[in-house]
Amino acid sequence: MLEKQNNETEDMLTNQQGHPVTNNQSVRTVGNRGPMTLENYDFLEKISHFDRERIPERVVHARGAGAHGYFQSYGTVNGEPISNYTRAKVFTNTDVQTPVFVRFSTVVHGGHSPETLRDPRGFAVKFYTEDGNWDLVGNNLKIFFIRDPLKFPDMVHSFRPDPVTNVADPERTFDFLCQSPESAHMVTFVNSPWGIPANYRQMQGSGVHAYKWVNEEGKAVLVKYHWEPLQGIKNLTQKEADEIQKTDFNHATLDLYKAIEKGDYPEWELYVQVMEDGEHPELDFDPLDPTKLWYKDDFPWHKVGKMVLNKNPENYFAEVEQVAFGTGVLVDGLDFSDDKLLQGRTYSYSDTQRYRVGTNYLQLPINSPKKHVATNQEGGQMDHRTDFGKSKNIHVNYEPSLIGGLKEAKNPGKEHEPYVEGNLKRETLPRENNFGQAGETYRRFSDWERDELISNLVGALSSCRKEIQDKMIEIFTTCDEDYGKRVAEGLKNAGTNENTKMEEAVQQAEQMGQPSDPY
16 A cells, blocks of 8 residues: 555545545536536546445345344254264354354335334344355244245235335235235234334344255254344334334334443354254154244254354444345355245345345455455456455466366365255145144234234234135134134224224324425
8 A cells, every 4th residue: 555645644535536635515616606517526426426325225124233243153962062963164163253244124114114113023144154154044033924935026015015105005915915825824923022023132033944954974954043032032012112113213223233332242042953854744844844833842942052242333334234145155064955935045135135236245345254265256346356366377267277277175075965856846845734833823822922913913904805804814713713713803893994094194194284384
């Protein structure tokens, strides 16, 4: 780096070319009030950058908060060495504190939407491991609405505002859900208090999908990941969330930031459930189905490590907004399962990051591995690498090569080679069992959680046409007779529906407003 000129100081304003800015108050014009000239470089650079300082908002998970920290493995699973199950160094090396960045988020609503809205919460962790990055991209809830990725765009569209009025409409959501019975379990969770976590520190996390662990011999087991907050778990009733929103719609972001700022570092322990890979005919569901829980009674939780968040971002945009996750970002010793939704997400997430952030999004500091990178991938927008000759002949950008190109790495263990055979089909899983676990969840809820669930469902469904209400009541009744009965009775006794409430709010705003004179 060149030395600063004699007249430069650390706090001197420059443009992005490094040119000192001597006047940041006025553009150059013909005379002091004439037309502006085209060669206002400082202005053109400043305004052009301003016009582009918002990258496209995430289609889902737009509202987010994040923090830095570390993860440390305990090295065992139920008393056994963890290496019996996986050769991933992030788990086998207990001497290392692996740096992490975590992004919490709401799913459906926009970048400045209230954090009190009923919505699943994203819980995404980027591990900067010694073998490269690993992204564990999940939610606070341990299941999902659908099991086939082909339905994902339609699902999200039904949750988003009406394309004509731009107003969120529960009827659109339940119109989709009532014809997607696999969603009954997630609908039960989202409309219960679990649909509004009190904050991010007291929120569970889950990988949702079944993944695989692979050991040195190439043998694999299915695993599910669960983050349990050592701060305890807290959820809000709808009334409590409404009260908070009256005062502050950024409460969860502020809570996380202030806790870390004062040294009250939030912690989570990571648990795994382990299952032999296979169809498991003894179960009444497919273990790869992301709409299902693996119950603890059958598949115990095993504590494998702890995560601590101890540093706030220095810049929200550079870190929280530009951080990019993907379910396909795995390291050696970790692998995919055949979960259809997981495999669909694995394509979608990285594809959307290249569109949203740019071709070279992995060169950004928040996304780049904290280890050596050597690749023949090149070009594209914002390729700002400078170390072309450190690892190879700079004239060689291909592999294999005899004249100084990059070489393949040695495989640290035997390749996992699952056996696959069968006809190509467009069918759902054979053991759908769409209602069993939803009913079990309803019965396991405490009384106040059930009361809140019924109240929230009745409130949302009251604005829907009768055929949608009837279909949802049929689904809830199939889940549990009392569940369906209470929703039906609630709708029968419901007074003002959601549409009427919205219309009343419009009228109230007009009546409450005070007239002002023009100026």
